[in-house]
């Protein structure tokens with residue numbers, strides 16, 4: 083279980099594109115940008131949660147608090163009952179994170195080397211590392227590709243290697259930040275199928291996105307953010323009316339008789 087309680091995150095300095103008055107409005111002491119504003123949220127084990135919102139609404143900042151990559155200014159983030167800052171290693175073992183651009187996290191020359199990187203740092207035996215690498219590659223439909231060079235992979239394959247690297251840590255939750263950006267249709271479908279399978283096998287999945295179309299039939303719950311605050315929280319169908327105007331894309335069938343108001347993203 084991931085639990086955020088009254089979490090507020092602020093970046094020092096001026097926001098990209100904010101004017102002075104808006105920055106003042108956001109910050110109690112007038113400094114910086116409040117990216118996450120007093121968020122309280124629980125994410126149970128096994129849940130498929132979509133965190134949706136327009137660019138700049140605070141999605142990335144919010145999910146980065148759960149493994150200590152961003153430290154809140156106030157409030158508490160706990161993983162399995164322990165505050166993240168008290169046990170960063172436990173939080174990072176429990177939550178696998180796949181960043182927006184998988185190139186940011188692929189560290190080795192080969193697929194096998196990359197997926198083994200995390201388990202190696204846990205000091206596991208060779209046999210256990212090999213087992214985890216095989217299982218993680220199988221879970222992303224890349225079984226037996228250990229010796230492939232990262233440089234030769236497509237964007238979708240890199241995304242799946244990044245997911246495998248996170249899975250090799252055997253996390254309770256997998257957090258993917260905009261996993262479909264830049265992928266062509268077959269790659270999108272492949273990543274989506276992997277996320278669906280993982281969820282079916284019991285792993286919690288959190289997907290950050292401004293495009294809910296592919297996730298509609300899969301997500302248990304949608305949390306919508308605007309200006310760092312939770313403004314929508316519920317199952318997709320119940321959340322739908324409140325998602326309009328947040329700048330997120332919903333499936334066309336739900337896009338109110340051709341009303342494109344809620345579909346401002348390209």
Ligand SMILES: Nc1ncnc2c1ncn2[C@@H]1O[C@H](COP(=O)(O)OP(=O)(O)OP(=O)(O)O)[C@@H](O)[C@H]1O
Pocket residue numbers: 093094095096097098115116117135136137138139140141142143144
């Ligand atoms: N490193 C940073 N320094 C200063 N301000 C930042 C920084 N990172 C994010 N921000 C600001 O914090 C707010 C929330 O940004 P965040 O990236 O969390 O939102 P997001 O919803 O994930 O957006 P995107 O979809 O564009 O990634 C925005 O106003 C953004 O400009």
